[in-house]
Amino acid sequence: MSINTKKKQSSKKTAKKPAKQPPKKVAKKSSKSQIQNTLPDIEENFSEWFNEILFQAEILDYRYNLKGCGVWLGYGFKIRRAFLQIMRDLLDNTPIPHDEMLFPLLIPEDQFMKEKETVKGFEDQVYWVTHGGLTPLEVKLALRPTSETAMYPMAAKWIRSHQDLPLKTYQIANMFRFEGKNTRPLIRVREITTFKEAHTYHESKEDCANQIREAVSIYRNIFDSLGVPYLITQRPKWDTFPGADYTIAFDCIFLQTRKALQLGTIHNLGQRFAKTYDIKFETADGNQDYVYQTCYGISERGVASLIAIHGDNYGLKLPPVVAPIEIVIVPILFKNKEEKVLKVCNEFYKKLKKEGFKVRLDNRKISSGRKYFHWELRGVPIRVEIGPKDIEKNQIAAVRRDVKGKNFIPIDESIKYLSKLLKDIQESLHKSAKKRHDELIFRTNDLEEAIDFIDKNKGIAEIPFCGEEECAASIEKRLEGLKFLGIPDRYLPVLNKKVKKEKEIYCSHCMKPVTQYWRIGKTY
RNA sequence: GGGGCCGUAGUCUAGCUUGGUAUGAUACCUGGUUUGGGACCAGGAGGUCUGGCGUUCAAAUCGCUGCGGCCCCA
Numbered sequence: 001m002s003i004n005t006k007k008k009q010s011s012k013k014t015a016k017k018p019a020k021q022p023p024k025k026v027a028k029k030s031s032k033s034q035i036q037n038t039l040p041d042i043e044e045n046f047s048e049w050f051n052e053i054l055f056q057a058e059i060l061d062y063r064y065n066l067k068g069c070g071v072w073l074g075y076g077f078k079i080r081r082a083f084l085q086i087m088r089d090l091l092d093n094t095p096i097p098h099d100e101m102l103f104p105l106l107i108p109e110d111q112f113m114k115e116k117e118t119v120k121g122f123e124d125q126v127y128w129v130t131h132g133g134l135t136p137l138e139v140k141l142a143l144r145p146t147s148e149t150a151m152y153p154m155a156a157k158w159i160r161s162h163q164d165l166p167l168k169t170y171q172i173a174n175m176f177r178f179e180g181k182n183t184r185p186l187i188r189v190r191e192i193t194t195f196k197e198a199h200t201y202h203e204s205k206e207d208c209a210n211q212i213r214e215a216v217s218i219y220r221n222i223f224d225s226l227g228v229p230y231l232i233t234q235r236p237k238w239d240t241f242p243g244a245d246y247t248i249a250f251d252c253i254f255l256q257t258r259k260a261l262q263l264g265t266i267h268n269l270g271q272r273f274a275k276t277y278d279i280k281f282e283t284a285d286g287n288q289d290y291v292y293q294t295c296y297g298i299s300e301r302g303v304a305s306l307i308a309i310h311g312d313n314y315g316l317k318l319p320p321v322v323a324p325i326e327i328v329i330v331p332i333l334f335k336n337k338e339e340k341v342l343k344v345c346n347e348f349y350k351k352l353k354k355e356g357f358k359v360r361l362d363n364r365k366i367s368s369g370r371k372y373f374h375w376e377l378r379g380v381p382i383r384v385e386i387g388p389k390d391i392e393k394n395q396i397a398a399v400r401r402d403v404k405g406k407n408f409i410p411i412d413e414s415i416k417y418l419s420k421l422l423k424d425i426q427e428s429l430h431k432s433a434k435k436r437h438d439e440l441i442f443r444t445n446d447l448e449e450a451i452d453f454i455d456k457n458k459g460i461a462e463i464p465f466c467g468e469e470e471c472a473a474s475i476e477k478r479l480e481g482l483k484f485l486g487i488p489d490r491y492l493p494v495l496n497k498k499v500k501k502e503k504e505i506y507c508s509h510c511m512k513p514v515t516q517y518w519r520i521g522k523t524y
Numbered sequence: 525g526g527g528g529c530c531g532u533a534g535u536c537u538a539g540c541u542u543g544g545u546a547u548g549a550u551a552c553c554u555g556g557u558u559u560g561g562g563a564c565c566a567g568g569a570g571g572u573c574u575g576g577c578g579u580u581c582a583a584a585u586c587g588c589u590g591c592g593g594c595c596c597c598a
Contacts (some may be wrong), residue, residue: 036560048594055535065574065592180525332560369561387560397560480598 006280039377042313047184050308054185057316057378061305068183075378076303080194080322083302084172086225086321087196090218091170098168098198105149106141112149115276119277121242123147125177139395143176148243148295152277159291162203166211170198186304187261188212194300196237201274201291203281208268208292209494212248215266215296219250222298226306227319227430228252228467229437230263231460232489233519238469239486245270248520250374251485251523252305253440255433257459258486259522261308263301268494269293299373309433310402316379317402319429320422326358327418328375330368332387348396348411355415376401381425382418402429408486443517447508450520451479460521462488464514466507475509475520485519 026388039056040048054060059076072080091098106129113119122145129141134351144150144297152171159167175192183189198215202208216232235247244267274280274290320326329352331338331345345361352359360380362371368385375383387398398412399406402425409417416494440459444450450461465484467473472484490500501515 063592067592297591330560334559335557365559367559367561369563371561373562381549385560389560 035326038315039315042311046254046308049311050304051185053307053311053315053377057189059303060185060491062185066190067181068179068188070185070189072193075324079318079322080300080303082322082324083226083306084194084196086222087172087298087390090221091196091198093215094168094218096166096168098200099171101169101171102173103144103147103154103171105144107150107509109140109142111153115149115243115273117243117272118146118148121483122177125179127176127178144173145175145177145296146173146195147171147173147197148199152273152279154200155199155291156277156279159201159279159281162284165201165203165291166207167201167280168198168211169200170196172196175347184524186300186307189300192299194303195297196272196299197295197297199293199295201279201293203283203289203291205270205292208270208294211294212266212268212494215294216248219264219266219296220300222302223250223305224430225319225321226302227426227433228263228302228305228309229430229434231260231441231485232495233485234487234489234492234497235265236467236469236472236484236486236518238472239484240333241265241267243272244268245272248489248494249486252309253437253521254308254524255436255440256308257394257522258440258456258459259518259524260460261301261305261524263305264296264298267294269295293375309437310379310429314373314444315377317429318379318381320381323379323381325360325375325378326422327352327360327382327384328371328380329359329361329384329386330371330375331363331388332368332385340391341388344391348384348386348414351415352418355419357418382421384414384418400425402432413517441519445505445508446491447475447478450508451482454482454521455479457522460519461517462517463508464502464505465516465518466510466512466514467516467518468510471507471509481522483523485521485523487516487518491516 007224051062054062054076057075058073059079060070061073062070066072070391083343088100092100100339109128125145127143129143130137155167155169159165173195175195177190177192179188179190200211202211218299220230230250230252233249233251237246240247246268248266249262250264252263253260269292271292273293279291279293280288281291306319306322310319318324329345329349331341333341342363349359349361350390362375364371369521372383379401381401383399383401385399387397390396390408393408394407394411396411397406397408398414398418398421400421441462442450442453442459443462444453445462445464450463452462453459465475467487476482476484489495502517503515505514505517506512507514
């Protein structure tokens with residue numbers, strides 16, 4: 001199957017178009033059978049590949065006919081669920097746990113408008129509910145674009161004393177943002193179906209800084225589990241979350257487009273929101289003070305990143321931790337031998353199931369080659385084949401998805417072998433992605449070189465920079481789509497005991513002496 | 525934000541210029557034969573031609589507009 005990524009060059013009138021390029025083969029095929037269900041080439045046409053894989057691998061159906069909204073399908077939903085499980089496990093198990101909560105989707109206008117900075121940052125993106133049935137509402141209701149304004153008035157009611165602090169909360173819910181016309185499945189959507197937002201409340205600046213460190217470490221863990229490489233960067237002050245003191249972001253550079261995708265953000269909110277929403281507590285010495293806050297969020301872009309980072313021309317490669325199926329068993333059936341093979345497969349299936357593997361036996365009456373393509377497209381890490389020859393030799397054939405080798409294993413050793421293989425795949429996916437990702441970062445003192453590097457879509461660059469917005473603006477003007485990501489983590493006091501300082505470098509634009517490189521590149 | 529192109533079965537597509545029975549493939553269903561990398565044969569089912577309005581004896585086809593998609597530029 002294939003979804004609407006067709007690119008029709010011809011108009012009705014001018015019809016006679018150039019011959020359509022056949023899709024690039026993803027596999028060797030006998031010459032007489034026709035090619036179908038192929039994916040666009042991931043290197044040549046990443047964005048088409050991405051749309052196709054979402055549909056073909058049954059992750060998302062984007063034919064809902066409402067811009068920026070789609071349907072999570074069965075297989076995709078399971079991946080999403082595993083992704084959420086990773087986040088929940090980490091947040092629930094910090095020394096002082098985060099409590100999961102759920103706030104209303106609707107926010108009354110007056111409450112929403114209270115925090116001026118946030119409103120300004122989101123005002124052109126808010127969906128408004130103006131009617132209840134046929135009755136116009138006296139106070140219109142915002143569909144949350146983010147939940148600070150829903151949560152903080154409640155927090156003000158809950159927090160009385162320093163004994164109530166720190167309070168750590170999170171919710172996983174959908175958000176609505178009226179994005180412009182350039183929407184993209186999972187990456188830029190109008191309904192963010194999956195937004196994990198943590199909000200924490202503290203009695204001091206120091207506690208707040210500690211929380212930032214905890215958040216960074218949680219996020220590291222999340223993306224490491226997905227095998228997704230990332231850069232940690234403090235956003236420039238002009239690109240900080242509205243109302244926050246500073247914002248630290250996790251970005252992933254897509255290996256094909258070499259554009260950075262923001263995967264998650266961590267904000268130090270200081271006391272600004274506490275003052276707006278009057279979140280006060282009584283200190284140990286009997287005074288009143290406003291709480292210090294942080295918030296940090298991750299969306300379904302996490303799923304997008306693991307699809308994009310590991311995928312190839314055969315389809316997905318799922319890290320075992322998020323794979324809905326870790327091992328698929330394909331029986332190799334020959335005439336008059338079916339019963340025997342199916343019996344052995346069934347026994348092996350039950351054995352793996354009992355051992356706790358996420359396993360699936362593919363009994364369908366289609367050719368085995370077809371099954372291979374089917375499961376490879378869906379990124380199942382290991383395929384086990386069992387045929388008459390294997391039964392004779394008391395073995396199984398194990399094929400890994402990531403590097404495609406076939407190995408024959410004595411059936412008695414198979415459990416041990418398979419669980420080790422899953423671990424290997426998990427690690428090797430991460431390692432190979434990280435290796436390719438690291439190669440996309442280029443440090444130079446020469447602005448021309450940096451711009452050339454980015455212009456040729458080779459990745460992102462680090463250049464010496466003074467931090468001034470005007471200076472940044474003149475550099476951004478040099479190349480379309482060029483953006484300042486911000487300050488690399490190695491320079492951030494909050495994340496380093498000893499902060500690194502560069503010597504004898506000068507801002508790429510104004511030539512002032514500086515001590516930091518900044519990251520610049522193209523972004524999604 | 526500005527501009528361009530497009531929408532026909534689950535999917536892809538022919539037909540549109542010059543208005544008159546909607547083409548083919550694939551996927552799907554049934555039966556048969558097969559199966560160590562996308563099998564084959566036979567039969568079957570599947571369409572408000574993106575929604576609305578208009579022109580016309582007659583609209584997939586011409587015009588306007590909504591919705592949706594893709595591309596280029598800011």
